[in-house]
Amino acid sequence: MTDLAPVARSRWLDVADTLWRKEKVWLLSATIIAALLVFIPALGVSTLGFVWNNLMNVAPFLALSVAIAAYAGASGADGLIAKAFTGSPLVMIALAAAVGGLSPFCSCGVIPLIAALLAMGVPLSAVMAFWLASPVMDPSMFFLTTGVLGVEFAVAKTMAAIGLGIFGGLTVHMIARSGGLSDPLREGVGNGGCGGASVRNEPNVVWKFWRESERTSKFWREALKTSLFLAKWLTLAFTLESLMLAWLPADLVARSLGGTGLAPIAIATLVGVPAYLNGYAALPLVGGLMGQGMAPGAGLAFLVAGGVSSLPAAIAVWALVKRQVFMLYLGIALVGSFASGLLFQLWSTL
Numbered sequence: 001m002t003d004l005a006p007v008a009r010s011r012w013l014d015v016a017d018t019l020w021r022k023e024k025v026w027l028l029s030a031t032i033i034a035a036l037l038v039f040i041p042a043l044g045v046s047t048l049g050f051v052w053n054n055l056m057n058v059a060p061f062l063a064l065s066v067a068i069a070a071y072a073g074a075s076g077a078d079g080l081i082a083k084a085f086t087g088s089p090l091v092m093i094a095l096a097a098a099v100g101g102l103s104p105f106c107s108c109g110v111i112p113l114i115a116a117l118l119a120m121g122v123p124l125s126a127v128m129a130f131w132l133a134s135p136v137m138d139p140s141m142f143f144l145t146t147g148v149l150g151v152e153f154a155v156a157k158t159m160a161a162i163g164l165g166i167f168g169g170l171t172v173h174m175i176a177r178s179g180g181l182s183d184p185l186r187e188g189v190g191n192g193g194c195g196g197a198s199v200r201n202e203p204n205v206v207w208k209f210w211r212e213s214e215r216t217s218k219f220w221r222e223a224l225k226t227s228l229f230l231a232k233w234l235t236l237a238f239t240l241e242s243l244m245l246a247w248l249p250a251d252l253v254a255r256s257l258g259g260t261g262l263a264p265i266a267i268a269t270l271v272g273v274p275a276y277l278n279g280y281a282a283l284p285l286v287g288g289l290m291g292q293g294m295a296p297g298a299g300l301a302f303l304v305a306g307g308v309s310s311l312p313a314a315i316a317v318w319a320l321v322k323r324q325v326f327m328l329y330l331g332i333a334l335v336g337s338f339a340s341g342l343l344f345q346l347w348s349t350l
Contacts, residue, residue: 097165297345
């Protein structure tokens, strides 16, 4: 009689291996939350609530961008949208940075839009410019910053957002021109390459795609695929963000950023990258520190670095692009945030 135990065990191992490779992000989030519920129930419940509330807040942006991306793919309009970004690279980078710096997208809300642009084959240089600028400033943030830190600081933060976007876009553009970043996207995201197939191929647009069953099927298939892709990474990002907010003492951040001179600007940049604080919640903290003598440049560096490289934004970059592009993103965030703080500090002393 054949022993079926080894065969069954082998099949289970194959299933587990396949599940881990394809759904490891979901499994990681579930494992973290389950462990919290078992060992620290109160924190587990609050984390679940935090994740759910943030997913609901970003859901309108998610639904809109997923629908636009799926419609563009099903109708063939993605080629037209991508071609809109194939003019002068410098103009496209400047335009993307300006739109990003003035658009009403937070670090979370920009994620699905960026995914849609990448899926449409928009050049990485323009996407990077928008990606870097958008989380730093938006209209409501501008007015709140004006009320808490003053109009000069709000204008400086807006200029920092646009400048960071242009700097990042130009950096990516120059690297691409020299032969680098020829295939920046992870497998399954977009069409690959800096321009993408949507730009290279002549689009065949059918605006009323629902009249063709094949295009309708493609719409729902792409919508589901994109929704699940974004949802799993956002869930992990919000889970980690909740833990960071719970375990990172605000007074530790305050002590690290206090003081004047060049060193606090560098420290603020480094602290701002991993230490995510909601942009609105960070304003009173920075305002209080500046009232205690912290240099304005350090405050700006912290807010810019924290916005552009917060956990949701950073994990989104990791999910969509390859490792070298992710490291480039963090490098641009560090250099650009430090430079913004330094320039603002010099301006404040004039």
